[in-house]
Amino acid sequence: MSSSSSSSSSTSCSSSSRSKSMDSGYVIGQKDVTRILILFLGLTASCLVLYKAAYPLQRLDLHKFSLIASPSPPLPNLNASEFSPETTKPKLSFREILENASTKNRTVIITTLNQAWAEPNSLFDLFLKSFLIGQGTQQLLKHVVVVCLDPKAFQRCSELHTNCYHIETSETDFSSEKVYNTPDYLKMMWRRIELLTEVLEMGFNFIFTDADIMWLRDPFPRLYPDGDFQMACDRFFGDPFDSNNWVNGGFTYVRSNNRSIEFYKFWHKSRLDYPELHDQDVFNRIKHMPFVSEIGIQMRFFDTVYFGGFCQTSRDINLVCTMHANCCIGLEKKLHDLNLVLDDWRKYLSLSEPVQNTTWSVPMKCLED
Secondary structure: OHHHHHHHHHHHHHHHHHHHHHHHHHHHHHHHHHHHHHHHHHHHHHHHHHHHHHOOOOOOOHHHHOOOOOOOOOOOOOOHHHEOOOOOOEOOOHHHHHHHHOOOOOEEEEEEEOHHHHOOOOHHHHHHHHHHHOEOOHHHHHHEEEEEOOHHHHHHHHHHOOOEEEOOOOOOOOOOOOOOOOHHHHHHHHHHHHHHHHHHHOOOEEEEEOOOEEEOEOOHHHOOOOOOEEEEEEEOOOOOOOOOOEEEEEEEEEOOOHHHHHHHHHHHHHHHOOOOOOHHHHHHHHOOOHHHHHHOOOEEEOOOOOEEEOOOOOOOOOOOOEEEOOOOOOHHHHHHHHHHHHHHHHHHHHOOOOOOOOOOOOOOHHHHO
């Protein structure tokens, strides 16, 4: 018993001794840390005093001494005019867009667009849809350049298509629907001729197509192998060389050369002689003039079997390439009947055998004009 008590007493003393020793070390450690902190703060204060004395007019940036990273500086303000509003990509020039869209032989497909025709479920939607459901037309979309006549049209075009270009038209607001042969309509048509002249001068061939034309088949195989200037017709009388065909400027194929450039310049200049006529009527006035013969431009006119319209529908749906809502005034009427054209086309594509007799559902609303 006494032995055990002695041992316990010894162990207790030993533990007490160690505890005091650890407490003493802890106290010493605390004192050392306190001295170090006081020394550090004293040195920091001295450095700040010396810095202030050395640079009395310069404000101290405390972020430089912070252990937490300061936020990154803002990016430089880029020139907004160099970028289109819908994308961060650089705004391309008209020439650059044409280069991107052109075929190997420098041919582009061009159409014009304003806000009225660019609205959802309006003509531009139908125009693009026709390329998607046409035969051999899907791959042609990458060659289509849409020239937008107002900012709203450009914005909508950029949402749906790649090659969109906003042309400045400060003198006239082209955003609303332009009724046939009104003063603003005439200005829009002549601005188009001016633009196409520029395209030719840049060395590009083009197919110009109105956006109220449905592309049902690839028309390139139906272009004439010769002919500088080739134009669709409201009425075709059987001879592609006959300039007395009733022409329609909504679909034209033009090769870029000196003859076509001179002709387009003369055509545009002739508007001054006929201020109340639109481009198509002026064309009919000048096509037989001696100067046009001197230029030597070769003209051809398309058969409505391949390039039809509401004036004279194609007689054969097995051959038709395009259908134009011509001889039709009014956006709502055009929309109604062009939807019928696409319905007829879908029905045709669903058939297992070629159609022998073509019967179109159009014109319907447009027949009222």
